[in-house]
Amino acid sequence: MSPLMVPVLLVLAATAATADNSMSVMPGCQQSCGGVDIPYPFGTGTGCFRKGFEVACINNNNGSAGEILVLATTDQTIRVLHLSVSPVPEARVLLPVAWQCFNTTGDVTGSYSGDVDFNREGVYRISNTQNELFVLGCNTYAYTNGVRVHNSRFRYKYFTGCITVSNDPTDPRDGACAGLGCCHVDIPPGITDTSMSMSGWSHANQDFCPCDYAFIVEKGNYSFKASDLLSTYIPNNQTMPLHVDWTMPLRLDWAIRDNGSTTAVSCAQAPNKTDHEYACRSSRSKCVDSTNGPGYFCSCTKGYEGNPYVVGGCSNINECIRPDEFPCHGECKDTDGSYECKCGPGYESDGDPKENPCHPKLSGSAKRVIGITVGISVLFFIILGAGVCYLLKRIELEAIERKNGSERLKNVKTLILFTKGQLDKVTRNSVLLGKGGFGEVRKGTLLDPDKTEVAVKASIKVTEDTKDEFTKEVEIQSRMMHKNILKLVGCCLGVDVPLLVYEYAAKGSVKDILHGKNNDPHREPLTLESRLDIAIGSAQGLAYMHSYTENGIQHADVKPDNILLDGGLVPKISDFGLSKVFEAGKDYTMLVKGCLPYMDPVYKDTGRLTPKSDVYSFGIVLLELISRRPVVDGENSLVNQFKIVYEQDKTGKVLFDQDIAKEEEDIHILDEIGIIAMKCLKEKVDERPAMASVASALVILKDSWERKILVKKQRQRFSSTSIN
Numbered sequence: 001m002s003p004l005m006v007p008v009l010l011v012l013a014a015t016a017a018t019a020d021n022s023m024s025v026m027p028g029c030q031q032s033c034g035g036v037d038i039p040y041p042f043g044t045g046t047g048c049f050r051k052g053f054e055v056a057c058i059n060n061n062n063g064s065a066g067e068i069l070v071l072a073t074t075d076q077t078i079r080v081l082h083l084s085v086s087p088v089p090e091a092r093v094l095l096p097v098a099w100q101c102f103n104t105t106g107d108v109t110g111s112y113s114g115d116v117d118f119n120r121e122g123v124y125r126i127s128n129t130q131n132e133l134f135v136l137g138c139n140t141y142a143y144t145n146g147v148r149v150h151n152s153r154f155r156y157k158y159f160t161g162c163i164t165v166s167n168d169p170t171d172p173r174d175g176a177c178a179g180l181g182c183c184h185v186d187i188p189p190g191i192t193d194t195s196m197s198m199s200g201w202s203h204a205n206q207d208f209c210p211c212d213y214a215f216i217v218e219k220g221n222y223s224f225k226a227s228d229l230l231s232t233y234i235p236n237n238q239t240m241p242l243h244v245d246w247t248m249p250l251r252l253d254w255a256i257r258d259n260g261s262t263t264a265v266s267c268a269q270a271p272n273k274t275d276h277e278y279a280c281r282s283s284r285s286k287c288v289d290s291t292n293g294p295g296y297f298c299s300c301t302k303g304y305e306g307n308p309y310v311v312g313g314c315s316n317i318n319e320c321i322r323p324d325e326f327p328c329h330g331e332c333k334d335t336d337g338s339y340e341c342k343c344g345p346g347y348e349s350d351g352d353p354k355e356n357p358c359h360p361k362l363s364g365s366a367k368r369v370i371g372i373t374v375g376i377s378v379l380f381f382i383i384l385g386a387g388v389c390y391l392l393k394r395i396e397l398e399a400i401e402r403k404n405g406s407e408r409l410k411n412v413k414t415l416i417l418f419t420k421g422q423l424d425k426v427t428r429n430s431v432l433l434g435k436g437g438f439g440e441v442r443k444g445t446l447l448d449p450d451k452t453e454v455a456v457k458a459s460i461k462v463t464e465d466t467k468d469e470f471t472k473e474v475e476i477q478s479r480m481m482h483k484n485i486l487k488l489v490g491c492c493l494g495v496d497v498p499l500l501v502y503e504y505a506a507k508g509s510v511k512d513i514l515h516g517k518n519n520d521p522h523r524e525p526l527t528l529e530s531r532l533d534i535a536i537g538s539a540q541g542l543a544y545m546h547s548y549t550e551n552g553i554q555h556a557d558v559k560p561d562n563i564l565l566d567g568g569l570v571p572k573i574s575d576f577g578l579s580k581v582f583e584a585g586k587d588y589t590m591l592v593k594g595c596l597p598y599m600d601p602v603y604k605d606t607g608r609l610t611p612k613s614d615v616y617s618f619g620i621v622l623l624e625l626i627s628r629r630p631v632v633d634g635e636n637s638l639v640n641q642f643k644i645v646y647e648q649d650k651t652g653k654v655l656f657d658q659d660i661a662k663e664e665e666d667i668h669i670l671d672e673i674g675i676i677a678m679k680c681l682k683e684k685v686d687e688r689p690a691m692a693s694v695a696s697a698l699v700i701l702k703d704s705w706e707r708k709i710l711v712k713k714q715r716q717r718f719s720s721t722s723i724n
Contacts (some may be wrong), residue, residue, distance in 0.1 A: 044072070099212065194250075223570070557598075
């Protein structure tokens with residue numbers, strides 16, 4: 001069993017922890033909005049952003065509580081899902097879909113080109129590597145263009161689009177987008193907006209497919225459904241698109257383009273570093289030419305990380321607490337921008353100890369002679385003093401701490417090292433939360449002003465064979481700061497069996513709340529909204545792990561037992577006993593033993609674990625959330641049951657938890673979640689979406705569901721008013 005096997009009763013109770021981004025914004029400026037961090041050059045308010053990078057924090061008007069972040073460079077409400085300055089400059093946003101509709105005689109009844117004036121300062125380009133263009137319709141083509149040129153055969157440098165036709169309403173099929181009702185193509189670099197030009201081909205007598213759609217969307221975030229070709233009718237008998245407020249997520253590349261001049265700026269053309277117009281403000285930053293359009297962006301130099309656009313924003317990386325990325329077989333010492341690795345006294349290496357292990361300089365017999373001599377000398381001096389007991393206990397305590405990894409863990413700045421006496425006070429009059437093969441778990445209270453509640457867990461005994469595994473797991477978990485990642489507060493190493501201290505909350509695991517503790521038939525009710533929030537938070541936590549370092553961290557044991565819930569049902573990814581940090585240039589790892597029912601079949605066959613293995617396991621978690629059925633029920637596999645019903649009925653309605661599948665709009669959103677789960681469970685790894693895409697898709701689904709509920713309530717109020 002892993003030394004960090006966290007019991008299902010542990011969970012965070014304090015407010016959600018997020019990575020400190022105080023050095024990523026201008027002084028006095030807002031750091032985040034609606035769960036989205038706002039790193040400079042982005043910002044809200046005067047003096048908080050660079051020209052062209054203004055965003056705004058507004059109240060969400062679609063029926064859900066809270067605030068959302070939007071672009072402030074347009075009159076339309078363009079929601080921002082994520083902003084990134086490193087390792088690549090990127091913004092993830094929601095943009096509207098272009099459409100045009102026709103009546104049965106082929107006359108146009110309404111249209112929208114999809115044009116959004118979000119790029120007034122020219123800082124954005126639509127990523128050609130992360131997005132693709134879709135066209136939906138039964139007798140149409142659509143295209144977009146980019147990079148205006150003069151004195152040329154064509155007005156624009158790039159044109160891209162495709163044609164889609166269908167003579168029969170049975171031709172279009174879900175998931176098939178090759179020309180029958182749907183087509184898609186890659187897009188070229190340099191595109192600056194999503195305005196679409198759509199065909200004027202005749203749509204007469206085409207009532208089964210009265211609307212065309214065109215949009216650019218992030219790869220892996222849209223799968224064609226034949227029902228998307230349908231339309232609805234409003235009271236004035238005009239045909240309007242079913243998706244009149246349809247939005248799609250896409251990724252925008254951004255760069256420092258022109259600084260108000262007419263000529264875009266490259267690194268060679270950029271202002272002098274002392275000029276206030278120069279964007280790379282950190283002394284540890286460098287200029288990098290943009291690869292999508294002209295301009296440049298900034299990056300922290302080797303050995304540093306953070307926000308290069310802010311003075312002091314790039315901070316030194318402590319390589320010694322990241323041994324998987326920066327190996328050292330000896331004694332590690334962090335230096336500014338790098339680190340030193342030397343063999344300890346009496347040891348040497350056959351080369352660089354960063355790559356080669358250290359071994360003793362002396363022979364075994366010499367070491368024994370020295371050891372005996374030193375032992376006799378120590379014994380002689382010990383018996384002379386009255387402090388013999390204290391000295392022996394101190395030596396024993398230090399030996400125990402070293403055995404438990406203190407030499408490595410004392411360098412972890414995010415970890416509190418408690419003494420046994422301190423923890424005795426924390427757990428005084430404590431409540432026993434659980435006991436099993438992992439040891440006891442007790443509730444305690446820290447002696448801080450807030451009287452923070454914690455859970456203290458006894459780990460398993462650490463040996464020389466398991467010390468590296470134990471310290472690595474502690475390092476991984478203590479470094480990650482995210483509202484959906486279980487926070488390890490500290491540990492006590494001065495005991496035979498190390499004690500681990502976690503923040504505490506009361507709702508247990510997703511498995512507990514779905515299936516009841518110890519199969520308790522009196523399970524807690526769980527609304528559809530709560531299940532959506534659990535799915536979204538869990539996906540965001542895993543996406544954070546996958547993108548936390550340059551090479552990513554793999555959880556490797558995603559299952560309901562390891563998703564814990566605080567008092568507000570906020571999910572927390574836990575149990576990092578099997579987590580792996582990927583090596584540079586390698587997108588898989590091996591030799592991991594996870595829970596068999598949730599394990600990626602590709603790993604079972606090849607022994608290779610990738611980030612998409614977490615995606616597969618998360619797909620099963622989604623199925624459990626919407627069905628409230630265990631992953632294995634007797635001889636039946638939940639995955640196989642869902643695959644069969646979706647292939648036969650195109651819906652998982654018969655398997656949905658009836659407590660949340662009562663309304664038509666609820667069944668629709670459950671089907672959409674099921675479709676996302678089916679994508680996660682694709683047998684081919686490359687066909688599975690990235691975890692970040694899964695999280696975005698779930699956020700969009702929730703927004704759509706809440707809008708439909710809001711519209712339904714408004715119609716009910718309108719009907720009630722009309723009757724009265």
